[in-house]
Amino acid sequence: MTSHPREPPLPLRRSRLRAASALAVCLAALSPAMGCTAADASGNQTLQRQLDDFVRRPGGPPGAIAVLRTEKGTRIVRAGVADIRTRRSPRPDDHMRIASTAKAFSGAVALTLVDHRTLGLDDTLRKRLPQLPDAWGSVTLRQLLSHTSGLPDYSRSAGFLDELRADPRHHFDSRRLLDYIADQPLLFKPGTRYRYSNSDNIAVALMAEAATHTPYEELLRQRAYAPLSLRSTSLPQGYRMPKPYLHGYDVSPSASPEDVSEVIGMSGVWASGGIVSTPNDMTRFIRGYAGGRLYGRKVVQQQRQWVKGASEPAGPGRNSAGLALFRYETRCGVVLGHTGNTLGYTQLIAATPDGRRSLTFSVTAQITRSADEKGLRKMRVLQEDFVCALLHGNDQ
Secondary structure, eight states: OOOOOOSSOOOOOSSHHHHHHHHHHHOOOOOTTOOOOHHHHHHTHHHHHHHHHHHHSTTOOSEEEEEEEETTEEEEEEEEOSOTTTOOOOOTTOBEEOGGGHHHHHHHHHHHHHHTTSSOTTOBHHHHOTTSOGGGTTOBHHHHHTTOSOOOOGGGSHHHHHHHHHOTTOOOOGGGGGGGGTTSOOSSOTTSOOOOOHHHHHHHHHHHHHHHTSOHHHHHIIIIITTTTOSSOBOOSSSOOOSSBOOOEEOOTTSOOEEOTTSSOSTTTGGGTOOEEOHHHHHHHHHHHHTTTTSOHHHHHHHTOOEEOOOSSOOSSEEEEOSSOEEEEETTEEEEEEEEEETTEEEEEEEOTTSSSEEEEEESBOOOTTTOHHHHHHHHHHHHHHHHHHHHSSOO
16 A cells, blocks of 8 residues: 555644644544433543543544444543633533545545436546546546546645645635645556545545536535434534533644644645534444445445555554545454544544444644654554444453
């Protein structure tokens, strides 16, 4: 498998000015009342201790929250704080940036359109988006959703990075993000290799808009939010976070955590990672999405044709890639889902293939292979322990 970049390069900064200058160097890349019962608290002691230890480790995230949902109900495990200023605990109705788990939402939109035969998995960019470079024309929707398209990553282009350095809150035209790489050829013949690219999901959203003549934001409401009862999920263009929210932090070594929740506008990530949601809503989403509730069995079968590939960051266990969905084979069994990280946040959403059991795991710092390889290894081990608790109903 070829190496692949992280999410859109975003500035890890001690101030807005430092964010702009340090960007290229630092990044190559159910309600609050639903707390654990007394019995749950006893059953969660090992997980609680592990999550506490992860938050308290040097360079650890200031806060973390995990929502485990099974046929027997909901268990919430949380550690640290949602806001280091107020010291309040994380809550499942706190808003947060969901990073690249937003790519699963573009998959949900596209695959529901496939199910209704408005789009086809073998539809090409040439057919749906003829305004894009002819050299990209043979790329299909299937290849975009599986990250086998060969499209260069716009978020690594010099032009995009220059604008972001100049103003982290710059308002991009989300529908013109691929212009930054329009002069570049495909990196490889489509369908022959796996390479994670943020450009893929921008193109997916544009194909969905072209097929329906409907804005992507409205398609999200029609195809994902409404069917799955997501009441606190949105795709903003600006940098403001809706309240209440989990504050995201830069936890760079040898410095106190800095709140970076509202440093960057979302117009520059859009369908590849711009969604804001809550642990409650993400739980509802992954149960429906991984469980195949949004489209028919034939589309589900197409989505679950796995190839060698990993989400970014890698999820627990052994990873393989489907269509806007990843398979995580852990020591305790298989879950399907997606991960993501962005400035101030790292996310995992996963569910059993029938959608009956789910895990939403959110931490308030960006944990990447390059910046904190040890921390990433520890987090993947911890995530696998949570998956085992989910699948077996106890701590493993």
